[in-house]
Amino acid sequence: MSQSTRFQTFDDPSHRKGPERVAALRAALREAGVDGFVVPRADEHQSEYVPANAERLAWLTGFTGSAGTAIVLTDRAALVVDGRYTLQAPEQVDTAVFTVVPLAQTSAEAWVSENLKADAVLGYDPWLHTPEGVARLERAAQKAGASLRALPANPVDAAWAGRPKPPAGPVEVHALEFAGETAADKLARIRTALETARCDALVISDPHNLAWTFNLRGADIGHTPLALGYALVPREGVARLFLGSPSVPAEVSEALAGLAEIAPRAGFEDALQGLSGTRVRLDGATAAEALKSRIEAAGGTADVGRDPVTAMKAVKNAVEIAGSRAAHRRDGAAFVRFLAWLDGRAAEGLTEIAAVEALEGFRAAGGELRDISFPTISGSGPNGAIVHYRVTRASDRAVRPGELFLIDSGAQYRDGTTDITRTVAVGEPTPEMRDRFTRVLKGHVAIARAVFPKGTTGAQIDSFARLPLWQAGLDFDHGTGHGVGSFLSVHEGPQRIAKTGTVALEPGMILSNEPGYYKTGAYGIRIENLVLVEPRAIDGGERTMLGFETLTLAPYDARLIDVRLLDPAEIAWIDAYHARVRETLSPALDTEASAWLDRATAPLAPTA
Known part of the structure; x- marks a missing residue:
């Protein structure tokens, strides 16, 4: 199949211009009168995926991961990254300029306190840090005997020649047939939450929450249908929506008539000046320090806490759940066509990019695809060991x-957002590969089969996925699962299955189930399905119990499964899952793909 990709580009985004760009930044810092500057991977909304004009960290360092922080001082610089990027970062940055620091060893704040000189001034952009983030930096600077200063303009922007313009994409209505709840009803729920919190208004700083609240979708961010902007929702009266788009279609204005006034993004800061005497809830996770300072300067009170929309959005309604199931049936058929195609061509020297283009083609052929939900990770051999590897024409x-x-x-x-990972063998796998794959699969199945009482957090479940690896002295350095939106971000909070997952799981939440194992320089293994939290009845049970419905539909590679490592219950679950995949998807497949699926989903062991 020859298919020109529609959704993903493969140009090498890394930059080997560290010395000259850092020199330009240091010159801008001297102009600003500071001795250092913090460059987070962030925009004004603390988004994971940011517009091109906010890719300051990538421009400065060459690092293209979705999380990281650079600190540039007069005589040294560091890039702090988490466990997902400890292999990727040294390959992308000039390590003669930036010291790559694993977050597990040293936080950005700890590096500041150890390296910032006494009496130095560390600068930061108040639009790119939350109040809590600023407080941590301030404590670090004080520990070093130095000080922290908010700068009125970002010095990276002064050094960045040819910086892209801010996005201003089109905005559209997310129809009720997909949203399942009107914007009016959502606003009523938000106002009830504000009353409970004794707040007079809410600033919605998270574009995902803005999209959900007003049933809007946009095109300001690649692969996530967001319109960047803010909303001001008073406890009483009409909400105000501030968007970057230069023009809003009439259908959007009509849909929000009587609910919200729509204004240009440029008017948002003026609106904050009118909040004197009001208590305004700001989201601690996404609201910038600049918002807090402006509200307080206007005579208002900034109540930094949780945006109530985040928890509302996480629990999908019946329409969104039905949509997700439909999206996964559609996506599963496309993915099985891809796997069947891959099985016939992988041994012929297929490239990583060719695989991405083929998969996008199979998805696009279904006619309902709006976009991919993130740049596809397509890693062969040692590239698979890079957790968030992104293939380029150079790699x-x-x-x-x-x-x-x-x-x-x-x-x-x-009607839904999907996320799936499969690891397949090309040729004959080694016994070690089969052992590691089966241990990852055992953890994956343990999550899928988990039954747990109401109130259980993701942190309490995370170990289920790790135990088979721990028993062999192995582990993986990322969370087991993240939340997923409904035609929104593929990474959505607050729910997650991870050591840091402190939020209780509730029916209607969708999460990923994706344990892995990575052998540096050799191979990577990850198995991922999306799961839906649902009530689970237990005969004779005394507690309200929950479990997971697996939404993703695609077979596991049986060539990599060592059945001797599985117990009968695990084998039964895998066989039942494969039977469901076959029965659900076969009617949507052609004869060749259906025959391949029959073989791929054959029982692992004879049925009793």
Whole structure:
């Protein structure tokens, strides 16, 4: 299949211009009268995926991961990254300029306190840090005997020649047939939450929450249908929506008539000046320090806490759940066509980019695809060991016999967002590969089969996925699962299955189930399905219990499964899941793909 990709580009985004760009930044810092500056991977909304004009960290360092912080001082610089990027970062940055610091060893604040000189002034952009983030930096600077200063303009922008303009994409209505709840009803729920919190208004600083509240979708961010902006929701009266789009379609204005006034983004800061005497809830996770300072300067009270929309959005309604199931059936059929295609071509020297283009083509052929939900991770051999590897034309390599191939991808449909990872063998896998894959699969199945009482957090469940690896002295350095939106971000909070997952799981939440194992320089393994939290009845049970419905539909590679490591219950679950995949997807497949699926989902062991 020859398919020109529609959704993903493969140009190498890294920059080997660290010395000259850092020199330009240091010159701008001297002009600003500071001795250092903090450059987070963030925009004004603390988004994971940011517009091109906010890619300051990538421009400065060459690092393209979704999380990281650079600190540039007069005589040294560091890039702090988490466990997902400890392999990727040294390959992308000039390590003669930036010291790559694993977050597990040293936080950005700890590096500041250890390296900032006494009496130095560390600058920061108040639009790119939350109040709590600023407080941590301030404590770090004080520990070093130095001080922290908010700068009125970001010095990276002064050094960045040719910086892209802010996005101003089109905005559209997310129809009720997909949203399942009117904007009026959502606003009523928000106002009830404000009354409970004794707040007079809410600033919605998270574009995902803005999109959900007003049933809007946009095109300001790649792969996530967001319109960047803010909303001011008073406890009484009409909400105000501030968007970057230069023009809003009549259908959007009509849909929000009587609910919200729509104004240009430029008017937002003026609106904050009118909040004197009001208590305004700001989201601690996404609201910038600049918002807090402006509200307080206007005579208002900034109540930094949780945006109530975040928890509302996390629990999908019946329409969104039905949409997700439909999206996964559609996406599963496309993914199985891809796997069947891959199985016939992988041994012929297929490249990572060719695999991405083929998968996008199969998804696009269904006619409902709006976008991919993130840049596809297509890693063969050692590239699969880079957790968030992004293939470029420079890094593209062939999928070779004797290697593992990991592909992590997802799609955006109007009725749902998908995210799936499969690891497949090319040629004959080694016994070690089969052992590691089966241990990852055991953890994956343990999550899928988990039954737990109401109130259980993701942190309490996370260990289920790790135990089979721990028993062999192994582990993985990322969370087991993240929340997923409904035609919104593929990474959505507050729910997650991770050591840091402190939020109780509730029926209607959608999360990923994706344990892994990574052998540096050799191969990576990850298995990912999306799951829906649902009530689970237990005969004779005394507590309200929950469990997971697996939404994703695609087979696991049986060539990598060592059945001897599985117990009968695990084998039964895998066989039942494969039977459901076959029965659900076969009617949507052609004869060739259906025959391949029959073979791929054959029982692992004879049924009793």
